[in-house]
Amino acid sequence: MKLPNLISLERVKIVKETPDVYIVKCGNNEFQIAKDSDSHFSLGSSSPQIELGLSLNLEQRIIPETGIFQDESAPIEFKEIMMFHEIREKEYAESGVEDAHQRAVNDEILYTLKFFDKKTQEKYFKFAEEYREQKRERMYPHDNNKFFGRKANEVAIDLLGLHIFRKDADVAKIIETGAYEGGKETQSRQGMLYAPGTIFLMPFRGSQLLNIATDREGYPSCVEIREINSYSGDNSELISGSGKITNYLKLNNFNGIVVGGDFQIGAQSILSRNSIRKIKEGSNNCLGYYSIK
16 A cells, blocks of 8 residues: 555645745645744744735735744755645644644654655654754654553554654554553563553563553553554555564564653544444453554
């Protein structure tokens, strides 16, 4: 299956550049993106300022919160990605979405994965992470306690459609999860007691099953990553089996490591509840397996 079939996004096309603005098209809409804004690379504290033009094609003027459009040294590919971000944030904000900025960041990552080769992806993600770090903003902003500090079945559902970013491995979309809580205390299950957001590799028949602790520290609860879709260029590969996923992502030495750093989770594909199914219950402490239809 090709990646463009998995992520439906319109490509931004630069129509014209003047000393003050870029004129771009995205889908059927045309926008003016100003170059002369005071920048802080979008802290997410406010949505872009919008002025609706009065020309016949109703150009929409965006005054962005990023200085990348003024930076002559910035690659045009990076500017295109941020143009998409600004347009998408504007659309979310006008639709009344509260987390318009974060949704735009998620879509920005997906846009990069869809339209650019792996070399450009790596360069852009490094650039964006370092740039945003200067502004105290995380590109993959999950607060471990807030996101993972909930019931395992809730986290298992919300992980579906999220993407795993791992150094030296292809980006992977989470397709299936399993939720576990309680059960008999054994040596192999000790990781269920870890603090929320901590990776727990459970030994099982010679493999290490990839889990992330949930709920609260000291309480046996976790989510297993059971199936992912790995992107490599325009192609994708389905990887089933938690132990295989651990090996593919090179996580064999990550037991007890907190999500973050070299193992990031973010960039969600927006899913409706109708697109998620509960498959079955497994062991006596399994709350259920959850999958994207």
